[in-house]
Structures are given as C-alpha cells and as structure tokens.
Amino acid sequence: MAASIVALIVLALALGPLLFVWRARRWPRGRSVCVVVVGDVGRSPRMQYHALSLARRGFDVTLLGYSGSKPHDELLSNKKIHILHVLEVHLIPVGPRVFQYVIKAVVQAVLLLYALLLKSPPVDYILLQNPPGLPGIAVCWVSCFLRGSKLVIDWHNYSYTMLGLTHGFAHPLVQLAKWYEKLCGRLSDLNLCVTNAMREDLAKNWNIRAVTVYDKPASFFTNTPLETQHQLFMKLGHTYSPFRARAESLDPDFERSAFTELNPRSRKVTQLDGRPALLVSSTSWTGKGPLKERYGQIIVQMCLKHIQICTPWLEAEDYPLLLGSADLGVCLHKSSSGLDLPMKVVDMFGCCLPVCAIHFQCLHELVKHEENGMVFMDSEELADQLKMLFSEFSNSDNRLNQFRKNLKESKQLRWDENWEQTVFPLFTHTQGVWPKT
Known part of the structure; x- marks a missing residue:
C-alpha cells in the first residue's frame, strides 16, 4: 500500500x-x-x-x-x-x-x-x-x-x-x-x-x-403490473423450476406460471388461488457470486418440504420487475462501518415491497420497525417474523398489506x-x- x-x-x-x-x-x-x-x-x-x-x-x-x-x-x-x-x-x-x-x-x-x-x-x-x-x-x-x-x-x-x-x-x-x-x-x-x-x-x-x-429508488422501481409479472414468471420458468406451474390448468389453452394464469381469449392475467408467497433476498453470494456453489450445496441438503429456493442472476431490467412482483423482501446486509445503508432495501421500498432487515447501527434511517417492515437481530427472530407474516398471508388485511399501504402513502422521493x-x-x-x- x-x-x-x-x-x-x-x-x-x-x-x-x-x-x-x-x-x-x-x-x-x-x-x-x-x-x-x-x-x-x-x-x-x-x-x-x-x-x-x-x-x-x-x-x-x-x-x-x-x-x-x-x-x-x-x-x-x-x-x-x-x-x-x-x-x-x-x-x-x-x-x-x-x-x-x-x-x-x-x-x-x-x-x-x-x-x-x-x-x-x-x-x-x-x-x-x-x-x-x-x-x-x-x-x-x-x-x-x-x-x-x-x-x-x-x-x-x-x-x-x-x-x-x-x-x-x-x-x-x-x-x-x-x-x-x-x-x-x-x-x-x-x-x-x-x-x-x-x-x-x-x-x-x-x-x-x-x-x-x-x-x-430510480423511477423504474415500482409496482409491476400483473400482466408484466406473468411475462416475467414465464420467462424465468424456462430456466428456473420454482417459477413453473405446479399443476396444469383445467383448460389446456390457459398459460400458467407458479403464481399467475393467462386466459388466452380475454388476455386477462389473474393470480392463482393458493399461490405461494414470493420472498426475495438480494445478496452478493448468489446469482454470479463467488459463494453460489457453496450455498447451493447447503440448500440441497436442507430437504425443505414447503419451500423452494432459487438463486437466479437477473438482468438489470428484470431485477426491478421481480421486486415489484414479490410479497416480502429480506435484507441480510450488515455494514462493516455501521454507517451505510443497503441499497437493496431502497429498491424494495421503491416497489412498495415490505422488508425484514437485520439490525445494525444506522438502519433506523431507512427501515421503521412495524411501519414499513420489521427488523430482526438473529435467525430465530427472522424465522418468527416469517411465520407470523405468512400465517396470515391469505387474509386481505394482513400485516404485509398494511406495510405496503404505508409505503405507498409515504410518497418517497425518487432518485432524480x-x-x-x-x-x-x-x-x-x-x-x-x-x-x-
């Protein structure tokens, strides 16, 4: 040096x-x-x-x-x-x-x-x-x-x-x-x-x-229309199995992903009843990250029953679309100095996507606990938060929707x-x- x-x-x-x-x-x-x-x-x-x-x-x-x-x-x-x-x-x-x-x-x-x-x-x-x-x-x-x-x-x-x-x-x-x-x-x-x-x-x-x-957030981080969500899920489904339909539609002409269905006659897209929740965690060790293979082996050994984990690498234009299609974001960023904030959460909030974020020194400048998301200290607390949030997932007035409403009403400034x-x-x-x- x-x-x-x-x-x-x-x-x-x-x-x-x-x-x-x-x-x-x-x-x-x-x-x-x-x-x-x-x-x-x-x-x-x-x-x-x-x-x-x-x-x-x-x-x-x-x-x-x-x-x-x-x-x-x-x-x-x-x-x-x-x-x-x-x-x-x-x-x-x-x-x-x-x-x-x-x-x-x-x-x-x-x-x-x-x-x-x-x-x-x-x-x-x-x-x-x-x-x-x-x-x-x-x-x-x-x-x-x-x-x-x-x-x-x-x-x-x-x-x-x-x-x-x-x-x-x-x-x-x-x-x-x-x-x-x-x-x-x-x-x-x-x-x-x-x-x-x-x-x-x-x-x-x-x-x-x-x-x-x-x-x-830049202007392109926003809620993703349902039709665009379907196109994204179908595109990702060609490479990543978790985005593919779990069961065939009763009408063979209908086009299905794991989350959505397209009526070819009306061109209307609807969310599937009983669809899985979509949780997104943007990290540096998946996608093209150097630790992807290591974590991939750990994921395979977990033998999860009701959870599928996917580690895709998204193009710059697809990333905001996925955030705008998700139900919850998880942030595992911990600052080495305790003085910076995770941009991934900024992007998620731009899409009105609530987050669960791990606590560190100045996180409160961005994430407000029980207002636009939740803050956790360790893996056990995160697990409890996920169980609580997804146990009420089928209810229209669930906690996630309240967080999303608060984000929409906050009228955040955009980057420009x-x-x-x-x-x-x-x-x-x-x-x-x-x-x-």
Whole structure:
C-alpha cells in the first residue's frame, strides 16, 4: 500500500518537465464529469444514477470502470455518456499476502492513471466511488492536479472497515489503509455520503465535510403490473423450476406460471388461488457470486418440504420487475462501518415491497420497525417474523398489506428529485464553496 503511494510520487516526478506545461494549457472543455468506479460498472447502481442525472443536466459524462455486468439500457443508449473500461486487476498468487496487495495496488494505480490522463477526455470534475479508495483516491487526485479538475468523493462506506472484516481491525495493513483513506480523503474538493451517521463521523473523526445524499429508488422501481409479472414468471420458468406451474390448468389453452394464469381469449392475467408467497433476498453470494456453489450445496441438503429456493442472476431490467412482483423482501446486509445503508432495501421500498432487515447501527434511517417492515437481530427472530407474516398471508388485511399501504402513502422521493435538490447545486457552484447544510 505504501509502495503504491511511492509509485505515484515517482510517476509525478518523472512527469516533472511536462507538469507546468500541462497545468497551464487551457483545455477545451464544457460541462464534463468523469465518474470513476474501481469495480464492475454494471453492479454500481448509484454511480450509474449519478451518470444519468448528470447527462440529463447537459454534462458530458465518461463512466470509467471494469466491464462485467450489463449496465441499464437507459445508460447504454444515452449519447451524453461514454463508458470507458479499465482492465480489472486480481491478486497474484505469489509471495506473502501483503506483497500481493502491494503489487495489485501499484498495477491498478498505473492502469487507472493511464486511463484518466490518456484515454479519458479532460473534465471539470472527477466523481469517485469510495470504497474502494485504494489506489483510487490518490490517483484521481493526481489526475485532477495535472488537469485542473475538481475531485468529488461519494462515500458509500470505508475501505479500511471492509478490509478489517478479513484481517481484523488491529492488523497493520488495515491500520495503514485507515491512515491512507483519512489522509487522501481530505484532498477532495467536494464530498457526498449515504447517511447522516456517516456525515457526522466524517466531520468528527476525519475532518471532512460532506453532504448526505440518501440512496433513492430510480423511477423504474415500482409496482409491476400483473400482466408484466406473468411475462416475467414465464420467462424465468424456462430456466428456473420454482417459477413453473405446479399443476396444469383445467383448460389446456390457459398459460400458467407458479403464481399467475393467462386466459388466452380475454388476455386477462389473474393470480392463482393458493399461490405461494414470493420472498426475495438480494445478496452478493448468489446469482454470479463467488459463494453460489457453496450455498447451493447447503440448500440441497436442507430437504425443505414447503419451500423452494432459487438463486437466479437477473438482468438489470428484470431485477426491478421481480421486486415489484414479490410479497416480502429480506435484507441480510450488515455494514462493516455501521454507517451505510443497503441499497437493496431502497429498491424494495421503491416497489412498495415490505422488508425484514437485520439490525445494525444506522438502519433506523431507512427501515421503521412495524411501519414499513420489521427488523430482526438473529435467525430465530427472522424465522418468527416469517411465520407470523405468512400465517396470515391469505387474509386481505394482513400485516404485509398494511406495510405496503404505508409505503405507498409515504410518497418517497425518487432518485432524480433527490439528486436535483442535493447534488446538482454542488456541481453548479463554481466557487467551490459549500452551501449551508
């Protein structure tokens, strides 16, 4: 890690003869932003939303990150947004673990700096997602210094706390990461964060002033019409058996999924009597996650009688449709810092989908127990909540429907409205002075 900082300094010195010439040049730029994700762009919804909002406001946007999952179609079709891929770097299985981290950080730094200086057009702002902050913060600051841009960091969490989950918070590598993140985080011109708790922590312990920009659901997270639900279930049923009909319809012309039935003559879709409840838990270890095979084996060994478990990987356009078709969401996200909120719950609430969420420090900023869902402490409490909620599932005035009603009446702000109120004024404040918050 220290080696990556040294490498950046050496690189800057090597560019010494060009430094002042480069800084003095008047770049032909308009309103432009480079959104940087040191990760899979398709799995970074908040940064995709930033890019779309900036583009709608007339900014030319370069979205820089790793290839992998497919981003939203709206982003791909936007002519103001150009996606620039950077080669993903993996740990080399040679030498001590610390050595592997150092080599990875140095290579990432070189590739990222090359992309920012030589492949990306000059921009007014670099908007960086953190974590991961190593080596992104230092590299983006060097690029901003050389090109006269402003650095904006969007704090989703802390890199050092995520590293601490693996190595323990007393590990020298974690302490070094904390020092780096605090030092380099102060180099930014503007800072955004995801909760008030994180904003207060950044101010108190890091001497960084930030503006809270809560994650809000995009406009496409909403209730899914019954006809669209049926189409989705039939599509998923081709690959995943739990979505297929349990029994044939009395009329062979009718089209059935496990949850819905289509009358081919009237084209009317109805929910099946006695249909199963649909529970959705969006996690990082299913779908394409690295632990999918392990958990798949555990699921097979469980021998469940009245429950079917499916671990699909959904396209970006199908994910909101599934949330809008479900009866309950379960969130197992626990923050490494205790200061960020699960975006999956934000998406669920956008679809007016109640949740059961595991408790952590600032969850109350999003989930209100017995109002828009339930909060649990452990697996036993979750099991009790599921039994209670689904025991009354066939009743129209059940608890789930009450939670759903509360979510509809809350009239939540959408991402675009929230962004216009909180973020856009910062990008148009040319003097770089923070508005009062």
